[in-house]
Amino acid sequence: QEARPPVTSVTWKKGQEVFSVTTDSKYTGGTVKTPSLTIGSVLKTDAGEYTCQLGNEVGHGTASVTLEVWSPAKLEFPHLVNIHRSPTFDDTDFNMTCTVSGSGDPMVEWQKNGESVDTDDFTVTKVQVTSGQYMYGQTEAKTNTLIWKVTKRVKYFTCNNITHFDGHYTCAVSTQTAGATTRDESKAFIVRVQYEARWSSGPTLTAAAPNDTSREIVCSVCANPQPTFLWTFKNQSLRKGIQVVGNKIILDHVTRDDFGAYQCMASNNINGQNRMAVFELSLVESGPARKPLGFTILSNHTSVTLTLQWRPGFDSGHPPQTFTLQYRASTEVTLRTWRDMFSHKTDGVTRYQATVTGLRPQTEYVFSLYAENSRPPAQGPNRSDTVSQTGSTTASPNIVINEVELTEDHMTVRWQYNEQSTRTKRSTSPSVSVVIYYQRDGGEEARYPPEGSVAAEKREVVIKGMFDVKATYKVWLKIYEGGLTVSFQQTKPLDTGVEIGRYALSFCSLPET
Template structure:
């Protein structure tokens, strides 16, 4: 029994061990032992083989895979009776043996009765070593020979490089060389911005490359701010490899040949201002606009547009063209022309006959060519007489000799080459009111009998129409233009009556004489008289009357006397001359009431009163003769008649002693 399947059967180990039994091993076995005497043998022992240990076979003795991969170690089991379990053991180089349990880890799969092969997911270096597949049946456990798993791979080796510098607007390629086992699965480019690494979006149209097939990075159009440090990274299942830093230097040209078109610029107010700025340079020129000396940015871009321009937009504008490598400035002057801006001032109220100026001023660009004044919808012709001004140097309008017709709405307009500017409208009001300058009373020289009615009418000019007040002896007696007296009374109405016309501008007055005629009224103050026989008594029928009394009637104890004179001389020397003497005075109006004198003729001496009493007098016949008395009376009568004649003459000629019938103030 020289087969390797058998062990024992030696002096020291006489028993026989048969390994890897199979059905051929069924039979009777006898153990023999020999010594110098001879050979002895045992009884027969019968061996019946009813099954075999599982026969386990691995696919190959060595497997090689890259780190991170998934690999399956093949295992084939042949068993009779059928195997009931399969498991794998790992034998690492450090001598450790680990039984793997796929059911408790996602790293492994397989190792089952149906699928005895072992699958290892995401292989890493710790998975490297010898593996044995085991299968168990009722006979026992069979195992395969060892199979070795060789795990290979490392993080990528990455190198970056660049040749020379890049010029703005040109392309440049930064080379990235990657050596990776396992192969790189991703390429990442980064650059430093403000000392911080920033990932470059290689999917942008600015870049190309940066892929596993073309790891180098191409910047299609270089910009000034592309200058800086770059590095490349390659990733595989082992890890990430990072290249060295490379510095990209960007060169270019500053802004030159700057110009603004058009220049200068002239527009009308409301139009759009458009200015275009051009310059040469690389990288791309950036344009910034400023106004005047301000540092405040007005606009960006090569074209400056100001829609709906106003006069405040006029001035000097600056265009600044710049890039990383320099800048240049250009200026343009903008003039905004506009229709005249006209301002008018509301005038104060004018006064009739005076002059007034309506102030007008304007601002115009370009200069004004004409000034036009209008009233309402009608133009005004400035003739230098009624109207003065309305010129470019003196646009205000002066209106002389104001009248009511000058009232109305006025507008000042100024014309230039752009158009006509109109002011707002102002309203001129003219105060044509005047104080009364003419006044009269109608009728003139009024003569009325007492008890009759009369009417006086006062007329006056003035604006506004005046009011009328009537005065008598400085007391107002009536208001209104017409004074009507229904019952004339000499003591109240005779004399001067004043009319005063008044308005807001002043007053004027005049007067008219009113002559109230009345029948004679007695003014006799003493009617009881005593005298001595032989002394004559003169009785005077004194009255007041208008017109004066012209005739007198005398009665003695009721009997008419022949005397028609004002004065009756009683010269009888008898006591029978005593009694009642009555007189009546007559004028054109009527006859007075009776005036009675009671005369007592005394015998002897009578003391005369200290002064003669009105209406009766004692005449000293020894001193004055009867003829002298008559002469005196005739003289008095002549004077009275002369006065009456003058008054009547004045009335007949339309002029009165008290009123010249012309306007008086």
């Protein structure tokens, strides 16, 4: 600053505190002729109002400036090394917390194996402020916590879903500081869930014939940490000659005395506690197929279909198995065979399904099922015992066209639909939909909608287009239950060509397709 007489002194204050400007202090600066202030190693506590007071022989003058100290986003934890976490699958309180310091409001993003965490699996808390000593002289920081919803995910424990939460978790924090975006990413929480031994997907029955040279029995379990195994036979020590190799035993020469129940005891240590699970596996003599398991009729009945489901029984050492499904109306004697079936695997369990079509509405049917394995005829029979089920189809959908309005630019079709007629106490209501067909005399058949169908409960459609109000149109419906076409008979059919207003309706029975 220019002054007459010249400036002879410069004093710096922060608030009311006067501090010295020297070459070896935190504060350094210019000369009397060019006063300035340099603050070394800026901390959050250096923020505030700074006043420069200049003096000469006449008096003093002051000028002030406010310093705001902004610090970038910085992960305080975990920031040096990866953190290994090993919760137990039944720990409902397990969580991970990252701590960040820095100015501004942080945006926190949690990732698992490089992808955003699934909110169906985790709850993310709001950012909370905590006190302490942090980077850049910060006296407070922000925390964000990830809490797992383990009880929802592993309500039904399987070896597949228990490892669902295993992985590398990181939290990334970004803030706006002084007009610029800063970002920092944590080290990883490496999560590996601990759990006691549970059965995997292997068989619990093993078949052998007397005098077989070798047979293995495997204890198929999953566990973390890895378990150790102890084997017994009928709760007694194994006989000499049986080899124990980890989770399996090997019988070098099978005798009839070896048939029976073997106990596999799998133990591991979780948080200092020994956990042991016992599994029973049996060695049985080979023979015909065992009967199918869980034979049931599913609840998605329609008026013309019933769907059945079952699990394969034991193949008695002669895979593969085939299944024969037969059925008849309860009032009939003759059995018919249904051969269209498929298998699928869910949670390691194989199930078969067959949807029997072409049935009569409101009719009770008896179903029987048996299995056959590949046992050679010379060794004896291969067919299992038969299992049976009884189920009934629903009533036909009660749908009747009751009105059609025709103009030059649209056709409106309305129908009655008694939804309750398709329900029974033993079934859920199948989805019922319709496709509207119409045809002008001598013209081509058309449908609405062009693709798909219309829910029957809608009870009305408006078909836009160009129509001749003086012509005769035939209108009919094709009905679908659960995606299957069913035959349809109008309850009060009108004769073809009977005029109603300036158009005509014709209703017909549609062949089953």
